[in-house]
Amino acid sequence: MHLKRRDVLFGLLGFSLPVISSSCANRSEAPNLSSTTSPTPQPGLSAVRIGYQRFSELDLIRTRGELDRQLQQQGVKVEWSFFQSGPPMLEAMNTGSLDIAGVGEAPPIFAQAAGTQFFYIASTPRGLKTQDIVVPKTSSIQSPEDLRGKKVALQRGSSAHYLFVQVLRDRNIPIEEVEIVPLSPADARAAFEQGTVDAWSIWDPFLGVIEATGNVRNLNLGRDRRAFFLASQNFVNTYPDRVKAFLLEAKLTEEWGQQNARAIAQQFSEELKIDVAILEKANQRRGWGLLPITPEAIAAQQRVADTFYELAIIPKSIQVAEVTVPEQIYAQLYPST
Incomplete structure (x- = not known):
């Protein structure tokens, strides 16, 4: 099925359907952030809006409730929105309805090609x-x-x-x-x-x-890959402390999840109406751990973008480095080891 770039552009507009090198940082426009972040609530933020898919890291963060409790103490609630897949989630971010999302490697490429203003903020591994x-x-x-x-x-x-x-x-x-x-x-x-x-x-x-x-x-064609946490550029620019709080909880949740595959499966089985053994197997064959956005991750994403462009699946060539947080700012946001 061959798509003309004009046709793809119309589809992208509606979708329907996580240390950065200096060379990469130079291709990103630095957000308007101060050199320090504030632990106190920032004016104007009443809620952090997060999109999640079932049985994902974000769904686990949602059900554990630690992020909600932490932000609630600061007068901020978390609004969770369910999406069956990544593309419509990033459509919602494009319309200003989401602050944070979790998707696979392809949806950010389509979103960037459609003009969605987001940053890659962390990644997690996926087994083949x-x-x-x-x-x-x-x-x-x-x-x-x-x-x-x-x-x-x-x-x-x-x-x-x-x-x-x-x-x-x-x-x-x-x-x-x-x-x-x-x-x-x-x-x-x-x-x-x-x-x-x-x-x-x-x-x-x-x-x-x-x-x-x-x-x-x-057909046994799966490959090792990454999933990504994304945040809208406006949210990163305006509320870096909230991004930092989210990434810290994501890191802790990943560490907990690595040791509790069966407990997670049992937790979600009733909600999803899926047998515990199926979910436990899915947990065992995936990777765990919060990873920073590295030059290698950027390069891998660029290969995804180039592939879709060369096949005329996205309407224009994009540079993934343009939606990465500059190094000096990212160092403030990403949790220390």
Whole structure:
């Protein structure tokens, strides 16, 4: 499925659908921050608005409640908003409805191309088995080459989208020879189970759920990747102390989560109506730990951006370094070890 850049631009406008090197910092415009941050509440902030996906780090922060309790003591509440995937979450940030978000590697690329004003503020690792392309167990599709002429469901602008285009590029399969069916995870599962699509590119916990049915076969195409915490540029500029408080709680939550995979699975099982064993497996195959935004992370994101541009999936070339917090300011925000 080949998209013209003009058509992609219209789609991006509506989506629908975490130390920085000096050279990178020089390509970012420094936010208007003072050299120190204040521990007292800043005027005008009554709430921190955070978007989360189910069974994500942000969902764990939400359910633990420590961030809410800390900010409530300072007269600030946390407003949590659920999103099924990253692209609509960043659409909400683009319209000024969110301050902080957590997404995979692809949504920030689409958001930056659409003009969303955000900063990368931290990252977390993802294991290679946390996403894959799956087919029905009885499908004749055995390898990526067999996807030619087939329909593949995925969330446009998601990490699953990037996995799919990486697989095609690595095997010199023109993207026009495979039909992308852009669907949300819930709609994609329905289409997949009904047989109206031939394959599904998807991530955990949706991947774990469909694997547990016993009716699918993995093509085993997943890759190590990163997920990112983002904050709107206005929020970083105006409320750096809140960003710092958020990152500290994220760091503590990641450390706790690494030691409590089963407890987390048990916690979310009832809420999500997903078996504990599925969620525990998803926890065990993902990575844990809050990581800073490093030159290596920026370079990896730039490769994502370049890939989408070269395939005319985003309408313009972007520089990821332009949405990174300058080094001297980032050092104040990121938790010390």
